[in-house]
Amino acid sequence: MGRRRRKVVQVVRRKLPELYLCPKCGKNTVKATVNKKKGRVAVICSDCGLSSYYSLDTNMAGVDAYCLFVDAFYSGDAPEESVVE
Numbered sequence: 669m670g671r672r673r674r675k676v677v678q679v680v681r682r683k684l685p686e687l688y689l690c691p692k693c694g695k696n697t698v699k700a701t702v703n704k705k706k707g708r709v710a711v712i713c714s715d716c717g718l719s720s721y722y723s724l725d726t727n728m729a730g731v732d733a734y735c736l737f738v739d740a741f742y743s744g745d746a747p748e749e750s751v752v753e
């Protein structure tokens with residue numbers, strides 16, 4: 669029996685939120701929070717309060733929502749008010 673060399677694969681599943689650059693204030697304070705229960709993604713800048721919500725598509729990750737967020741901002745389509753439910 670050959671000894672298999674085990675590959676050391678470290679899967680670190682972090683719960684830490686990734687922060688992205690805010691297109692409005694230019695700080696690294698944008699957080700994309702995936703809410704699977706509500707089926708949506710909240711993208712919020714904790715510094716200037718710029719926020720957007722997107723419905724969660726299959727395989728959509730926080731970073732995808734962030735891309736939409738930035739796109740919307742640069743196309744002048746960014747919602748200034750937060751959506752309150």
Ligand SMILES: [Zn+2]
Binds near residue numbers: 690694713714715718
């Ligand atoms: Zn900001």
